[in-house]
Amino acid sequence: MSVLGCIIYRHNLWLVVVALLICGAGSWVTARLVLRAFATRSLQRFGWSFIAAVVAAADIWCTHFVAMLGFEPGVPIAFDPVLTIASLLIALVGSIAGFVLATSRVSRAAPALGGAIVGLAVALMHYAGMLAYRVEGVVIWNRTLLVLSIVFAVGLCALALHRAGVAAGEPGEAARARSRGNAAALVVAGVLALAIAALHFTGMTAFQVVPLAIDGHFSNPAALHALALAVACMALVIAGSGCVSFLLDDSVRAESVEHLRTMAMSDMLTGLPNRANFNARIDAELARADDSRKLALIGIDLNRFKEINDLHGHHAGDEVLRILARRLASLVREDEFVARVGGDEFVAFTRFATRDELADLLERLETALYRPIRYDDAEVISGASLGVAIYPDDATSKTVLINNADLAMYRAKADLTQSVCFYEPAMDEIARERRSLTHDLREALARGxxxxxxxxxxxxxxxxxxxxxxxxxxxxxxxxxxxxxxxxxxxxxxxxxxxxxxxxxxxxxxxxxxxxxxxxxxxxxxxxxxxxxxxxxxxxxxxxxxxxxxxxxxxxxxxxxxxxxxxxxxxxxxxxxxxxxxxxxxxxxxxxxxxxxxxxxxxxxxxxxxxxxxxxxxxxxxxxxxxxxxxxxxxxxxxxxxxxxxxxxxxxxxxxxxxxxxxxxxxxxxxxxxxxxxxxxxxxxxxxxxxxxxxxx
The missing domain is CATH 3.20.20.450 (EAL domain)
Structure with a gap:
């Protein structure tokens, strides 16, 4: 009979399956946690290493204990409680030391050395557990298989953490490590599981018992099986806790990233989209432009904002901006967008098929901007000047479109009779004249x-x-x-x-x-x-x-x-x-x-x-x-x-x-x-x- 056949023959098949499930699940969770430890720094790295070590220790010990309970030597058995607990502590302490060293990055060899310590802890735990295993018979060890089991444990664990270190990349490449985390976790988990299984089953093959006939001594298989299932459940709970902590961290991380993205793309004072958000949105809108619906860009500049600041203070100015922002945010509909791009300047754009649709948005904007605002006991009306440029009629690029909307807005600001002004090509000529006159004025000052x-x-x-x-x-x-x-x-x-x-x-x-x-x-x-x-x-x-x-x-x-x-x-x-x-x-x-x-x-x-x-x-x-x-x-x-x-x-x-x-x-x-x-x-x-x-x- 082959060695594998001998191993299976001497074990309870169901408990072997349970042990292998514990080993596989625990190794997967451990791999994900240790990869996260490699991808973080300082105290976070130690925290993730500690959690990975606890899950790994539970995985190692519970796999061993369930498999031991499933081992059928053919004689009555018992367990020494002190040595059993000692074996658990060996697994825990050794795993903590190994994972902390592996993730410390003190040298390029640190992951492999840390893995070797974990492998040695697996071996010591296993054989301490075997010493706690009491049988009514004479125990004979095959020293070759015993040494081979230790080599398997140390070598494969060193390889697993070395692969984890390689997958994590150099310090500061956490994002890249996470992007390839699934593939790396599979490799690391597979090698870890192989290390644990190879140690146990090779070590159990090295373990031989010659029965002694002693009256009145027997084992209770049902009780041992129940104990095995209880240990298995506890192992899965611990592995599940590690998995949940990993998932929660991912969720919190994703929420933090989303929160930071929202902050980066939103105006802190008003909550409206900011200039960066506007640039991203307008790029997307121009990329999907079509002939059936044109894009209107509306530049908005408040008329009396400086006066409000001067008369009532900057707190009043900030409150006016917040109130106007709430009004603007409440009026936008599908295919409409509004943002604050700085100071008292806002911008809006909309897709429209007919001029009536555009006129409707402009009317809503004017109503919101010219409605009186109550601040303390005062009532202020800011008002605004609106400049409109249409893509592709008035421009064929974002830069030109924004520039033309600004030109129209400045024309509206200069014209006291209207608050909305549409871009006209003649405005370019006026702008060029102003630039030319500014240049000439600079020359006039220099030349006396x-x-x-x-x-x-x-x-x-x-x-x-x-x-x-x-x-x-x-x-x-x-x-x-x-x-x-x-x-x-x-x-x-x-x-x-x-x-x-x-x-x-x-x-x-x-x-x-x-x-x-x-x-x-x-x-x-x-x-x-x-x-x-x-x-x-x-x-x-x-x-x-x-x-x-x-x-x-x-x-x-x-x-x-x-x-x-x-x-x-x-x-x-x-x-x-x-x-x-x-x-x-x-x-x-x-x-x-x-x-x-x-x-x-x-x-x-x-x-x-x-x-x-x-x-x-x-x-x-x-x-x-x-x-x-x-x-x-x-x-x-x-x-x-x-x-x-x-x-x-x-x-x-x-x-x-x-x-x-x-x-x-x-x-x-x-x-x-x-x-x-x-x-x-x-x-x-x-x-x-x-x-x-x-x-x-």
């Missing part, structure tokens, strides 16, 4: 093609000149005179205003030093310049370089410029005042016109906006506002200068109301300094004449 004109400011009671306001002018070589209302916004958008503003300040101060009489010179500050430049340092440097007395310089800024960051603005203005420079609040009456601004900030003059002066002759409300501003100035001890005086009636009205100073075409148009000198309003000191600045203390 900009100039400063001066407009006189006069005392309304005496008619005496109080000073001049420096106004930037640009004579384009080809296009002629360019209005400041056209090129100043371009300079602010493209960052040129910082260089231009510094040049105007230095030019005005340089020219004013030579004026006789030493009138004041007023220079406007852009909100962008005020927010980004180290203004006090610039002002002080220019005054030192030019020699102009600080009291002769007056800086004009609007209330809008200081609202973005009131604390910083107050610090900047106080530092400028400490230098000795005067400050004027420009365009008062428009924008916010807060009394708290006059109370909090150190202004020396209020400039009444010209729109009220223009309407004063026909509007009682404008006249009332003029009176109120003049009364406010007198009560605070701040002189008021009215801008835009073009008629004698306007001048008479302001004189009757007690205005301090005036400025406008009636009194003098902006002109080059040479023309003002030629008119005799002021003269210039000769180059060799010492500068005695009477305004300097």
């Amino acid at each position: 093609q900009l100039s400063v004109h001066y407009q006189v400011q006069t005392s309304i009671t005496t008619g005496d000149i109080c000073g001049y306001e420096a106004l930037l002018r640009w004579e384009h070589p080809r296009l002629g005179f360019i209005s400041p209302a056209k090129f100043i916004p371009l300079a602010e958008e493209n960052g040129l205003i910082l260089g231009i503003g510094a040049w105007v300040l230095r030019e005005a101060c340089t020219r004013a030093v030579a004026w006789s009489p030493p009138y004041k010179v007023a220079v406007n500050l852009s909100p962008v310049q005020f927010a980004h430049a180290d203004l006090p340092k610039l002002v002080e440097t220019v005054l030192v370089e030019t020699g102009l007395a600080p009291e002769r310089l007056e800086l004009e800024l609007t209330e809008t410029a200081i609202f973005a960051d009131r604390e910083r603005s107050l610090d900047v203005l106080q530092r400028i005042k400490a230098i000795g420079v005067n400050l004027a609040l420009d365009d008062f009456g428009t924008g916010y016109s807060s009394l708290d601004t006059l109370r909090s900030f150190p202004f020396d003059k209020i400039k009444l906006d010209q729109s009220f002066v223009n309407e004063a002759e026909t509007s009682r409300q404008a006249t009332a506002i003029i009176r109120a501003v003049l009364a406010l100035g007198k009560s605070l001890g701040i002189p008021v200068l009215a801008e835009g005086i073009e008629t004698q009636d306007q001048l008479t009205l302001l004189a009757n109301e007690g205005c301090d100073e005036v400025q406008g075409f009636l009194l003098g148009r902006p002109a080059p300094l040479s023309q003002i000198v030629a008119s005799g309003q002021l003269s210039l000191l000769a180059d060799d004449e010492p500068v005695v600045d009477v305004a300097r203390p």
Whole structure:
């Protein structure tokens, strides 16, 4: 009879099958767990190694114990409880030591060495269990088979963990290890199961019993079989627990990955899809574009979001964005998408077969964006400008489609009569003109093609000149005179205003030093310049370089410029005042016109906006506002200068109301300094004449 036949003949076939099931299931779970240990780091690696070791120890010991209970030596048997428990501890301790070493990656040989320790633990456990196996007979060992069984256990376990280490790859390749985990687990589990089975059955073949006839000694096969089934159930429970922990980790890992993906593709403030999500979706939509249904891209920019932030604070702005995001998310339907792509900018797209379908979405968007929003006790209406570009009518690529939607949106923002604007080819020409003009403006600054004109400011009671306001002018070589209302916004958008503003300040101060009489010179500050430049340092440097007395310089800024960051603005203005420079609040009456601004900030003059002066002759409300501003100035001890005086009636009205100073075409148009000198309003000191600045203390 063959060795295998002898083994089967001396075992209970059913318990052999149970033992093999335990061995196979336990080895599979152990393989998956040890592969997970190889794919993780630090404490996680130790944790997975420990779980793998516990499952492996239970697998090894229970396979051995069930197979032992299924062994039929033909004589009464019993088990030594101490040695039986010791065999379990040997399996547990040896497995922990082996798996921890194997997954430690202290060297390239660590997995094989750890596997060898596990194999040795399997062998020691087996033979400790055999010592605990008491039979009524003489035990004879075949030493060759005994040594061979140990070689099988050590060699195959070393091979199994070596294969696991190879499958896991180098450190940091966890994702690749998981992608090929099933195939690797099959190989590792098969080798582990072979190691356990080969050890047991080879060792049992080496075990021979010569029966001794002793009266009154017998075994209870039913009790032994029941014990075997109980051990088998416990082994499967332990293996199942390891499997469940693995599956739970996979589930948690998948949920974490999904959560991270959601976070990466969602806007944190509003919960809407973000720019990355939008780019992915629009790519997918363009890839499946067809002739029957076109794709409309809608760029959305809120109209009054900065004003909401300035008046109510950034918390209010954030809440407005969240409310609008909820409205937009609730209105989208199938084949529609909306995302927040940054700041107060949103984007939407939809597939449509007819213009009516597109018009329906635009109407829903407008309704949501223009509906009033309640915040605390205030009600705000943000409103928005919407630009629409259609694929493939207006563009054949994503980049061009987005650019065209932006162009249409900017046109809608500039047009006060409509909130939705569709892209037109002429917009490209306008955009090119703006880019060209921006380039020319940059060249004009570099080549000294900009100039400063001066407009006189006069005392309304005496008619005496109080000073001049420096106004930037640009004579384009080809296009002629360019209005400041056209090129100043371009300079602010493209960052040129910082260089231009510094040049105007230095030019005005340089020219004013030579004026006789030493009138004041007023220079406007852009909100962008005020927010980004180290203004006090610039002002002080220019005054030192030019020699102009600080009291002769007056800086004009609007209330809008200081609202973005009131604390910083107050610090900047106080530092400028400490230098000795005067400050004027420009365009008062428009924008916010807060009394708290006059109370909090150190202004020396209020400039009444010209729109009220223009309407004063026909509007009682404008006249009332003029009176109120003049009364406010007198009560605070701040002189008021009215801008835009073009008629004698306007001048008479302001004189009757007690205005301090005036400025406008009636009194003098902006002109080059040479023309003002030629008119005799002021003269210039000769180059060799010492500068005695009477305004300097």
